[in-house]
Amino acid sequence: MMKQIEQTLAEQLNITAHEVEYRKHLFDFTEADAARLVSCRPLMEARAESIIDDFYDRQAENDEIAAIIGDADTFARLKTTLRKYLHDLCGGVYGLAYVNSRLHIGKVHRRMGVSPKLYMSSIRLLQSLMERALDEWAAAEGTAGDLAEKKSALYKILLLDAQFVLDAYIDSYMMDVDTVKHEVEGYANALQMKVTPGTRQLRHLSTHDALTNLYNYRSFYDFFQREMAAAKRHRLPVCLVYFDLNEFKNINDEKGHEAGNQVLADVGKALLESLREIDIPCRYGGDEFCMILPRTEIAAARMLCERFIAQYDSLAHEPMHFSFGICQTGPAEFADADSLLKTADELMYGAKAKSRAAPGSKIECQIVKHGGAGEPAAA
Known part of the structure; x- marks a missing residue:
């Protein structure tokens, strides 16, 4: 040329x-x-x-x-x-x-x-x-x-x-x-090289909990509404798992907040390592956590909870038991998102009551139909 x-x-x-x-x-x-x-x-x-x-x-x-x-x-x-x-x-x-x-x-x-x-x-x-x-x-x-x-x-x-x-x-x-x-x-590319990492970091901080690296409370509701709508549209089951840590207050009181934070960080790490790519783990607040499990029925959700417990036990700095409330809606009839969250919360407290009577991790399950009506699921 x-x-x-x-x-x-x-x-x-x-x-x-x-x-x-x-x-x-x-x-x-x-x-x-x-x-x-x-x-x-x-x-x-x-x-x-x-x-x-x-x-x-x-x-x-x-x-x-x-x-x-x-x-x-x-x-x-x-x-x-x-x-x-x-x-x-x-x-x-x-x-x-x-x-x-x-x-x-x-x-x-x-x-x-x-x-x-x-x-x-x-x-x-x-x-x-x-x-x-x-x-x-x-x-x-x-x-x-x-x-x-x-x-x-x-x-x-x-x-x-x-x-x-x-x-x-x-x-x-x-x-x-x-x-x-x-x-x-050239200027835009140079600027993007400087801005993109910072923008990505800000986006991550706005959607994730800094301690556990799980999705935060605000992100939970965004994902929950989206997955509920998708389940209804495609006639697929969806499970919501609501759980907290048994006697977590004792860790903070006896060993300090640094030890408590380590437990929460270990929960986040165990969730991320034990769940599937489609699952959405979130820190709901304090020592309460939620898992949104698309295309999942009660039995599979229970297995995921048990996998999480085993993963936590393998890496934890402090032993911990958990109380789980699992509820499923769909694929034929669907409850609304608020009803599903309320039921999962109630099931979690039921599991916590059982753990007080017999220490250990407990799981309570229920299938929630239209209008919030439910039926017990096999434990």
Whole structure:
């Protein structure tokens, strides 16, 4: 692939000889028009200095254009460039070399800060000065001859030139846009690298309990409503497990809150290691926890509770017993979320009462139907 500096401006803009001819056709610029411009060359060369002086006298009256020109050296270079343009304009050869010169003018004007509106107004001024020279020539000769056709040829070539110059303007603007785009993308990527970890951490802190790394109270309700709705929609069972820690207060009172916090952290770790990916363990508050178990019936929920107990015992720093309330709703009839939560809470307290009579972890289960009515489940 050729480097950009090895290509002409026409090649960079994909302007071919065929494209140049096609654009001439679009403007109805013919060989006869080219010949008419060639016939104007002696006149334009004779009047060149007068046209150039009048042109820049008028341009200098515009404060914006005068500020762009800036100094005497630039002014002299611009006059030289215009002198060459008048020569080429009536040269009769309008191929790729000519087009490249017009594209170059567009690039230079863009870099100088000449806006398209100022460029187009200057082309209109140049046209009027050249037409005035033609009118004066016709008056001196005493005949109009093909004056109208010469003016038409001049108008066409100036429009054609302006089109190529504006192509260069557009390409330059697009390059600026690409440069800014890449800069913005680079900045955005750098910012994202800095912000994303912090955003992710903030999101995690807003949805999780810091001590246990389980979902928090607010997240529990969001997930619970979502899973209840999904179970009803797809006619699937869902279980809610509500449990707390037996005699947890004694750990805090006898060994301190640091030991109590360690127990809670161990509960969180055991839950995360023993449950399935679809299950949603939450710290409800204090030493109370909930597990939302989608697509699960009582028997499977009980097995998950027993797996959790075994996992806790394998890693715990302090021995602990638990009281579980398990309730199922669906797949045929469904209780509402509040009824299911209330029933699970009541079952948990029933299990706790049994554990006081006979120490150890206890599990109470119930299937909850429409309206909160329930039936005992096999223990």
